[in-house]
Each structure stands twice: as structure tokens, then as C-alpha cells.
Amino acid sequence: MDLTARTWMAGRVRGFGTSIFAEISALAREFNAVNLGQGFPDFDGPEEIRNAVARAIAAGHNQYALSNGEAPLREAIAEHSLRFYGMRIDPLAEITVTSGATEAIFCTGLAFIEPGDEVIIFEPCYDSYVPTIRMAGGIPVPVALHAPDFRFDPAELRAAVTGRTRAIYVNTPHNPSGTIFTDAELETIAAICREHDLLAIADEVYEHIVYPEASHRRLATLPGMWERTLTISSGGKTFSFTGWKIGWAIGPEPLQAALRRVHQFSVFATCTPMQHAIAEALRLPDDYFRTLAADYLARRDFLMEVLRDAGLRPRRPDGSYFIVGDIGDFPFTNGADFIRHLIREIGVAAIPLDTFYLDPAEGKRLVRFCFCKSWETLEAGAERLRKLRG
Ligand SMILES: Cc1ncc(COP(=O)(O)O)c(C=O)c1O
Numbered sequence: 543m544d545l546t547a548r549t550w551m552a553g554r555v556r557g558f559g560t561s562i563f564a565e566i567s568a569l570a571r572e573f574n575a576v577n578l579g580q581g582f583p584d585f586d587g588p589e590e591i592r593n594a595v596a597r598a599i600a601a602g603h604n605q606y607a608l609s610n611g612e613a614p615l616r617e618a619i620a621e622h623s624l625r626f627y628g629m630r631i632d633p634l635a636e637i638t639v640t641s642g643a644t645e646a647i648f649c650t651g652l653a654f655i656e657p658g659d660e661v662i663i664f665e666p667c668y669d670s671y672v673p674t675i676r677m678a679g680g681i682p683v684p685v686a687l688h689a690p691d692f693r694f695d696p697a698e699l700r701a702a703v704t705g706r707t708r709a710i711y712v713n714t715p716h717n718p719s720g721t722i723f724t725d726a727e728l729e730t731i732a733a734i735c736r737e738h739d740l741l742a743i744a745d746e747v748y749e750h751i752v753y754p755e756a757s758h759r760r761l762a763t764l765p766g767m768w769e770r771t772l773t774i775s776s777g778g779k780t781f782s783f784t785g786w787k788i789g790w791a792i793g794p795e796p797l798q799a800a801l802r803r804v805h806q807f808s809v810f811a812t813c814t815p816m817q818h819a820i821a822e823a824l825r826l827p828d829d830y831f832r833t834l835a836a837d838y839l840a841r842r843d844f845l846m847e848v849l850r851d852a853g854l855r856p857r858r859p860d861g862s863y864f865i866v867g868d869i870g871d872f873p874f875t876n877g878a879d880f881i882r883h884l885i886r887e888i889g890v891a892a893i894p895l896d897t898f899y900l901d902p903a904e905g906k907r908l909v910r911f912c913f914c915k916s917w918e919t920l921e922a923g924a925e926r927l928r929k930l931r932g
Contacts, residue, residue, distance in 0.1 A: 554677055561669065562878060562897050569882065570891035576923040578845075579881075579891040581717070581864065583914040587782035588830070591823045598818035607814040609806050610798075611639025611790065618821040619790050626749075626831075627760050635795045638802055641812045642787035643747045643776040644670055646801070649791070649808065650709075650743050650772060651678035653800040659708035664694060666718055666898030666905055668745065671711050680708070684900050689908060690857050690868065692719035696730045703734060709741040710734075712761055715748035718898055718910040719866055720859020722756040732764040735771075741797075742771040747789075748862040750780045750831050753839050756860035762793070772797050777820040779863075780834065782914075786816045838863055841913040841920060848924040849911060853931055856911075863914040866895060869907050876906040889926045 549556075563579070570577045577584075586592065603612075610616070616633035623629040631637060640646040647670050655661060657679030663671050665684040675682045685702045687694050712731060714723040723731070735742050744761040752758045762771040776789035791801055842858075845865055849856035854867030874880040877894030885891050895908035913920060 554679075557676075558673055562894060566881060566885070566891055566893060569885050573885050573889060575885045575889045575891040576919060576926060577891045578911045578913070578915065578919075578923050579893045581912050581914065582778075582784040583782045584919055585782065585916050588823070588826070591781060591783070591819050591826075594819035594822045595815050598815035601818075603814045603818050605814065607639070607811040607817055609811050610802060611637060611812065612814065612817040612821070615639055615788075615790075615817040615821040615824075618824040619792065622824045623792065625828075627763055629760070629763060631792055636792060636798060638791050638798055638805060639812050639817060640789045640791060640805060641809050642778060643745060643774050643789040644787075645805070645809060645812075646772075646774045646776075646789050646791040647671065647711075647743070647745065648674050648677075649801050649804040650774075651675055651680070652804045654709060654741055654743075654797075655680040656708070658706065660704060660706045661708055662699070662702050662710040662740075664711070664713065664716070665900065666692075666895055666908075667711070668713055668717050669897060672900065681706075682900065683707070686904070687716070687719055687721060689866070689905075690855070692716070692721040692857065692866070694727070699730065699734060703738050703740075707738060707740060709743060711743045711745065713745040714761070715746075715752060715758060715859075715861025717748065717862055718864045718893075718895060719857070720862045720864050722752060722758055722860040723761075724756075725759060728759060728761055728764055732761065732767050736766045740770065742767065744771055744773045746773055747776050747779050749775055750834055751838050751863055752835055752861040753842065753859070755858075758861060769794055772801065777823060780831070781820065781823045783816075783820075783823075786813070786820065788812060788816050788820045838913070841915070841917075844920060844924070845911060845913045848927050851931075852927045854909070863912050865911050865913065867892075867909050867911060869909060877909045881909060884930075888930055890923050 616637045620631045620633040651674035655678035659680045660683045661675045661680045672682045762773045772793040778784035853871045856865045856867045869880045893910045895905035896902035899905045
């Protein structure tokens with residue numbers, strides 16, 4: 543038997559392929575481009591929190607953590623929810639610590655979605671939702687966030703719900719558009735969830751990267767939503783430690799029971815000393831959180847102006863650290879070709895938005911830049927982008 547010709551790959555993963563992110567990163571390295579594509583900071587989070595990892599290791603927090611998360615972290619997550627949202631959460635029963643928000647998202651697929659269930663996502667959408675739904679045998683049903691404002695039409699959301707709809711993924715503040723759902727939009731989502739008995743998976747990893755034009759409200763705090771919502775967040779974005787992969791899911795006991803079954807047989811437990819350090823981070827004074835948002839606001843306004851001057855018609859984000867631009871003024875038919883040109887000729891990398899859509903045609907003129915970068919990186923990118931218009 544010719545083993546080289548044998549397909550070992552299971553059918554459920556065959557359709558996934560590798561993402562454009564890998565190609566862009568490789569091309570950016572080859573041409574020494576300023577990378578405004580990758581969505582992670584090129585600077586570190588607070589020094590005292592880095593030192594907290596060393597302290598946790600020295601104090602002997604080096605063996606398997608409790609499967610549901612170390613007690614100090616779960617207590618800190620509960621205190622954080624009370625401080626910022628007035629929510630009283632039982633740290634023992636209502637919080638599970640995961641390996642980043644990504645693991646929590648993946649667990650929701652196997653824990654809650656039956657084969658054949660329909661699951662609503664807002665498009666463009668974070669790239670792990672669709673594979674998560676599909677690996678569980680579910681069917682992703684997109685509802686558009688319409689460019690250039692990236693808002694949804696309530697009638698379209700209602701029309702997407704059928705008798706087979708099980709759940710909805712709601713990401714606010716939103717990657718890649720930077721939209722923060724308004725109270726009215728959250729009310730619409732909540733009303734539909736209550737009416738059709740849907741589960742809501744609220745991905746709120748950018749909860750502290752919010753600008754003065756908007757405010758972030760947790761979906762789980764709306765009437766009738768706590769019982770049916772799993773709120774996912776992580777320490778990666780708020781504390782600029784994306785490599786630590788400490789995330790969590792907050793929600794009522796029956797949802798935790800299902801989630802924990804998947805968590806215990808996938809990763810079982812999450813890196814112990816990092817959990818102790820993120821517990822300290824969550825207890826940082828209010829000023830830390832205010833400064834984080836203010837720093838990103840200055841970077842957002844800087845990159846907005848640069849992209850506007852470069853003719854990329856940027857859409858101002860209300861939250862997150864991404865700006866979506868439109869290549870309509872340039873002679874390219876799709877974002878990927880434009881970005882290859884941008885890397886080779888201008889020396890700046892960004893991400894084409896079509897990878898965030900089930901139907902790539904929807905996002906083909908849009909590109910995403912991120913500003914979670916040092917001022918030095920942003921200024922170097924700006925200087926190069928000024929050459930875009932010749
Ligand atoms: C919307 C959204 N959800 C989840 C994640 C993943 O978070 P983590 O790094 O904690 O796994 C990201 C990271 O880019 C994201 O943008």
C-alpha cells in the first residue's frame with residue numbers, strides 16, 4: 543500500500559487549510575515590512591505582572607493547576623466582574639479558566655452544539671468561530687455587519703433564526719471592525735435569544751479597549767440573559783500578554799458543567815504560574831485600565847489620520863485595536879493582492895478582510911490594520927504609508 547497517497551486527515555478538518563496570516567507574515571519578514579497585520583502588541587505588559595510569574599514559580603506554583611482554574615484567579619475574575627459590571631459571580635461554580643479565550647470558544651462547540659444545529663455568527667467574524675462550529679457538526683449561519691459602519695440589520699438577524707438555531711456568537715468590542723454593539727443592538731440580540739431560547743456566547747476579550755465615543759456593556763447583564771450566556775474573556779488583550787494564553791468563561795452552573803466536560807478532556811488545566819500572575823493583573827487599580835484605553839486612543843487617532851491621508855478610507859473603531867480600510871481608490875480587485883503590493887513596494891503589512899467571511903467576495907475590498915504597536919513601529923509604518931499615493 544502506498545502510504546504517501548493515504549489520507550490520514552479526518553473529513554471534519556479537511557476543508558480548513560492554512561490561513562492567509564501565515565503567508566502575510568512570511569512575506570512581511572522577507573521584505574522587512576513594518577507589520578501592522580498581526581493582532582498582538584510588540585511591547586510587553588506591566589513589569590510588576592511579569593515579576594509576578596517569577597514570584598509564583600519561586601512560591602512553588604509549578605504543578606497541574608486545578609482543572610477549573612486556580613482559586614486566586616477565579617476570585618480575581620469574580621472581583622473584576624463586580625468592580626466593572628456590578629455582577630456577583632460565584633468563583634467556584636460560575637467561572638472556568640481556559641487556555642486563552644480560544645480554548646473557551648473551542649469548548650463551547652463540543653459542549654453545546656449538536657450535529658445539524660444552526661449557529662448564528664456576525665460577519666466579518668473572528669476566525670475560530672466557524673471551524674469550532676463545523677468541528678462540532680454545526681452549521682454556521684452568517685448575519686452581515688454591513689460595511690462601512692459594520693452594523694447589523696435587526697430584520698436580517700430575525701430572518702436568520704429557524705427552528706434549528708441553537709446558539710449565537712456575539713463579539714463586542716468586535717474584531718476586525720472595532721464595532722461595539724449599542725444598548726439597542728444588545729437588546730435586539732437578547733430579545734431574539736429569549737424568544738427563541740438561544741444560547742449566547744459572548745466573546746468580550748477587548749472589554750477594556752473602548753474609546754470615548756462608546757461604552758461596553760456585557761450581554762449577560764441584560765434581563766433574562768445571565769441564564770443563557772457564557773461570557774468569554776482573557777488576559778491577553780487587557781494586559782498585553784497574548785502569549786500567556788490565560789482566558790476564562792463566566793456563566794451559570796449548568797453551562798459550566800457542559801463546558802468543563804470538554805475542558806477536562808482537552809487541556810485539563812491551564813499553565814499554573816501564569817494564572818497567579820493574571821490574578822494580580824486583574825486586581826490592578828482602575829488607573830491601569832484607564833491608561834490602557836487612553837494609550838490606545840492616541841494610537842488609534844494617529845493611525846486613522848495616516849490611513850485617511852493614504853486614501854484608505856478608514857472606518858473609526860469604537861473599540862479593539864483594529865482599523866478597517868477600503869482599497870476602492872486603488873487599482874486592485876482584492877485585498878490580498880493589494881497587501882502583497884503594500885508589503886513589496888511600500889514595506890507595510892496588513893491583513894485582507896476576506897478571510898473573516900464565509901463568502902470571501904463580501905470582504906474583498908477591505909483590509910485590516912492594527913495599532914497595538916509601539917510608537918516607533920507606528921511612526922515607521924506611517925512614513926512608509928505616506929508613499930502609497932506617490
Ligand atoms: C475576538 C477574539 N476572540 C478571541 C481571541 C483569542 O484570545 P486568546 O489569545 O485569549 O485565545 C482573539 C484574539 O485575537 C480575538 O480577537
